[in-house]
Amino acid sequence: MTGETAIVEFERVGLRYGTGGEVLRDLDFRLTAGSFYFLTGPSGAGKTSLLKLLYLAQRPTRGAIRLFGEELSTLARDAMPPLRRRIGVVFQDFRLVRHLSVFDNVALPLRIGGATDVEVEAPVREMLAWVGLADRASARPATLSGGEQQRVAIARAVIASPELIVADEPTGNVDAAMAQRILHLLTVMNRQGTTVVVATHDLSLIAATPGAQLIRLENGALTDPTGGLRNPAAGSFGPRR
Amino acid sequence: MNWLFAPLSERRLIPGGGLRGATPWVIAIMVFVMIVVAAAGLALSNVAGLVARGVSQRYSIQLADGAGRQGVAVFAARSAPGVVAVRPVSPAEMRATLERWLGPAGASADLPLPAIIDLDLAPGADAAAVGRRIEAAVPGAHFVAHADSLAPLLTALKSLSWLAAALVLLVALANAAAVVLAARGALDTNRATIEVMHGIGATDRQVVRLFQRRIAIDALLGGVAGGVAAALALLVVLGTGSGWIAELAGGAALRAGDVLLLALLPFAVAVLATLVARSAVLTALRTNL
Numbered sequence A: 001m002t003g004e005t006a007i008v009e010f011e012r013v014g015l016r017y018g019t020g021g022e023v024l025r026d027l028d029f030r031l032t033a034g035s036f037y038f039l040t041g042p043s044g045a046g047k048t049s050l051l052k053l054l055y056l057a058q059r060p061t062r063g064a065i066r067l068f069g070e071e072l073s074t075l076a077r078d079a080m081p082p083l084r085r086r087i088g089v090v091f092q093d094f095r096l097v098r099h100l101s102v103f104d105n106v107a108l109p110l111r112i113g114g115a116t117d118v119e120v121e122a123p124v125r126e127m128l129a130w131v132g133l134a135d136r137a138s139a140r141p142a143t144l145s146g147g148e149q150q151r152v153a154i155a156r157a158v159i160a161s162p163e164l165i166v167a168d169e170p171t172g173n174v175d176a177a178m179a180q181r182i183l184h185l186l187t188v189m190n191r192q193g194t195t196v197v198v199a200t201h202d203l204s205l206i207a208a209t210p211g212a213q214l215i216r217l218e219n220g221a222l223t224d225p226t227g228g229l230r231n232p233a234a235g236s237f238g239p240r241r
Numbered sequence B: 001m002n003w004l005f006a007p008l009s010e011r012r013l014i015p016g017g018g019l020r021g022a023t024p025w026v027i028a029i030m031v032f033v034m035i036v037v038a039a040a041g042l043a044l045s046n047v048a049g050l051v052a053r054g055v056s057q058r059y060s061i062q063l064a065d066g067a068g069r070q071g072v073a074v075f076a077a078r079s080a081p082g083v084v085a086v087r088p089v090s091p092a093e094m095r096a097t098l099e100r101w102l103g104p105a106g107a108s109a110d111l112p113l114p115a116i117i118d119l120d121l122a123p124g125a126d127a128a129a130v131g132r133r134i135e136a137a138v139p140g141a142h143f144v145a146h147a148d149s150l151a152p153l154l155t156a157l158k159s160l161s162w163l164a165a166a167l168v169l170l171v172a173l174a175n176a177a178a179v180v181l182a183a184r185g186a187l188d189t190n191r192a193t194i195e196v197m198h199g200i201g202a203t204d205r206q207v208v209r210l211f212q213r214r215i216a217i218d219a220l221l222g223g224v225a226g227g228v229a230a231a232l233a234l235l236v237v238l239g240t241g242s243g244w245i246a247e248l249a250g251g252a253a254l255r256a257g258d259v260l261l262l263a264l265l266p267f268a269v270a271v272l273a274t275l276v277a278r279s280a281v282l283t284a285l286r287t288n289l
């Protein structure tokens, strides 16, 4: 809706890896602050690539991306860490640090932000309780189940209260009940005002999230027949039944 | 100090993220070589300096066959401006010297005895003028600067001490290269962790801090080990030979300042290794987004 703050704006964005063809083409959309987005599309459509642009793991090869009002294509490398701290990322492969305990993994963003051990203690305990892992604080990631690792990854992504949460197939490796539980954590964050972008091809998740908007990628291009993403009306991308 | 030492909770991120394996030993060996070579170079340079200073104002008048004209030469020397001491070498001394060189034949009275008169000139005296004056007064006399006859030896000593300095520098470079390789290795081992840290918003400085402490400690351990070994080696070598060197050169082979310099070498190497590793890590990190 006009007047809503865009947290992300893509303008004719293209991405190619090395000398290959474009894996993302002519992406033109904006994400409004405080919304919940699902990014869908078949495997290989470019979902992970688009998320990488969002969480500053890639620069676009053409076009312009504005994130939190900053133009990324001209952003100096040194200016990226502060932006990254405003984004919580749940990687498709979790990327937990395997020689760190669950506690230390979740504490990582706070420590990188400069928090002392004392300052870290209470928030991390609280966060671990929230994701249901209070009793696994000292465990190594390798000793956890897939669903537990996923929740550690989510706890780490949200602990520093980011403005944007990006989750790449966060329910890919868990059963339906755990998927609902993980989705619930993300919707709670969204209700507190965080913008959430979740890549998934799990239609049941989308159906279970009224009010969420849909971004559909196919072959690296947006299929957005209504044009709603450029100027989305609230709820217009809600679940179709 | 925060840029140097990350807190323990952050250091857990990089288990053993220092110069693992053989690197501290490589540093120890390099430091050992550096100190021994540097000590040898300093000693050579000191000895050369002492010898040069000892002979810089010393000259001789040589009369090949002129034992009889020694008196004339002594008189000419004494009256020359700038001459502060004149020491004729006595015929007995000359004979003893010749005997040492030629055996019993040197003691023969038939052998024409050369005369030598040692002179000390005042600092700044015009040696050439003194020489001309004496050579004019005593035909056939040769006026010789001791420094001239020692020049090839002094040049050799100086060249050797420069060579030692160059070797120390080369070893320092090799040491830096070894540290760079080790730092890159540590970086590769921890690539996954570093990617996660970057992704979460860590700066390069925060990442490099994790490596710096272990690298500094490992470099220091290696440096001190090499330094202690070198000190022992030098004590044995100089301890048995220093009396002889002092006698020969008229002073100690190593002065207090030299010893201090050598003692600082391991620490300089540790600091250098840490800085080099830091910049190697930073350079490697900059290739990432």
Ligand SMILES: Nc1ncnc2c1ncn2[C@@H]1O[C@H](COP(=O)(O)OP(=O)(O)O)[C@@H](O)[C@H]1O
Binding pocket: A017, A020, A023, A041, A042, A043, A044, A045, A046, A047, A048, A049, A050
């Ligand atoms: N690092 C990479 N280098 C080269 N090609 C890549 C890389 N990552 C992804 N691709 C290619 O880009 C396309 C989109 O991949 P991806 O973004 O992972 O899609 P999705 O997440 O939707 O499955 C695929 O054809 C994939 O092979």
Ligand SMILES: [Mg+2]
Binding pocket: A047, A048, A049, A092, A168
């Ligand atoms: Mg993917």
